[in-house]
Amino acid sequence: MLHGRTVRASAARPTGPAVAALPIPTPIDRSPTMLYEVAKPIVREVLRAVYAPQAHGLHHIPEQGAAILASNHLSGADTVFMPAQVRRTVHFLAKSDFFAGTSLPSRALGALLRGLGVMPVDRTGGNASHSALQGALDVLESGGLLGIYPEGTRSPDGRLHRGKTGMARLALATGAPIIPIGMEGSFEAQRGRRFIPRRRPRIIVRVGAPIMPASVAGEGEGAHEDAARLRELTDLVMSRIQELTGQEYVDLYAADVKRGGTPDGR
Numbered sequence: 151m152l153h154g155r156t157v158r159a160s161a162a163r164p165t166g167p168a169v170a171a172l173p174i175p176t177p178i179d180r181s182p183t184m185l186y187e188v189a190k191p192i193v194r195e196v197l198r199a200v201y202a203p204q205a206h207g208l209h210h211i212p213e214q215g216a217a218i219l220a221s222n223h224l225s226g227a228d229t230v231f232m233p234a235q236v237r238r239t240v241h242f243l244a245k246s247d248f249f250a251g252t253s254l255p256s257r258a259l260g261a262l263l264r265g266l267g268v269m270p271v272d273r274t275g276g277n278a279s280h281s282a283l284q285g286a287l288d289v290l291e292s293g294g295l296l297g298i299y300p301e302g303t304r305s306p307d308g309r310l311h312r313g314k315t316g317m318a319r320l321a322l323a324t325g326a327p328i329i330p331i332g333m334e335g336s337f338e339a340q341r342g343r344r345f346i347p348r349r350r351p352r353i354i355v356r357v358g359a360p361i362m363p364a365s366v367a368g369e370g371e372g373a374h375e376d377a378a379r380l381r382e383l384t385d386l387v388m389s390r391i392q393e394l395t396g397q398e399y400v401d402l403y404a405a406d407v408k409r410g411g412t413p414d415g416r
């Protein structure tokens with residue numbers, strides 16, 4: 151339950167998918183790069199030695215096959231600490247601003263992120279955002295792990311905010327399970343710091359049981375049914391994340407909270 155609103159899960163729908171499948175792009179090689187293979191074990195050992203992070207429930211992440219890792223987003227450290235605890239390669243979506251700079255440091259950062267399996271996403275909407283969804287779809291169609299932050303941006307206040315439905319659309323289009331992940335401690339550890347988090351509090355990664363997209367039934371007909379099912383699945387995932395973290399839930403988009411405004415219509 152989120153903010154007094156119950157999320158209903160039911161048996162699998164007897165007919166075909168309620169949400170139209172996204173167009174499948176030309177397959178792209180998403181196999182781990184040499185940089186990722188070399189860097190990940192080093193990063194993992196450095197984190198263990200310096201920060202001693204904890205991870206619980208990693209057995210919920212399948213050893214093979216497509217899955218969506220849906221996590222709350224407290225700080226930039228999440229994109230380092232969470233995948234470092236996962237045995238498999240995790241492909242993340244990141245805002246395109248990280249890839250757009252023309253300075254030498256910006257170009258170096260963009261190259262590093264691409265080498266680590268991070269894909270740029272333009273959050274302005276329209277065709278640019280749709281292209282990012284196509285790249286994410288390609289990862290799932292190839293049997294990979296996709297890391298995504300349903301809140302769409304980092305939490306400005308440490309609370310859990312309303313999820314965006316792109317994650318649910320990907321899950322319903324591919325049938326990939328959504329695995330809720332709760333990050334703890336990273337908001338406080340990186341408060342007031344741009345890059346390197348503090349050693350305390352300890353950062354904890356909590357992994358919940360997979361959510362099968364077919365277990366959620368929407369309401370209404372046609373486009374209204376599609377929208378209802380996307381929202382229902384998204385709210386269910388956010389509820390599971392909240393159970394893992396114990397965060398206060400705010401039924402506002404994080405981006406709207408940052409701007410000091412109110413969310414768009416439900």
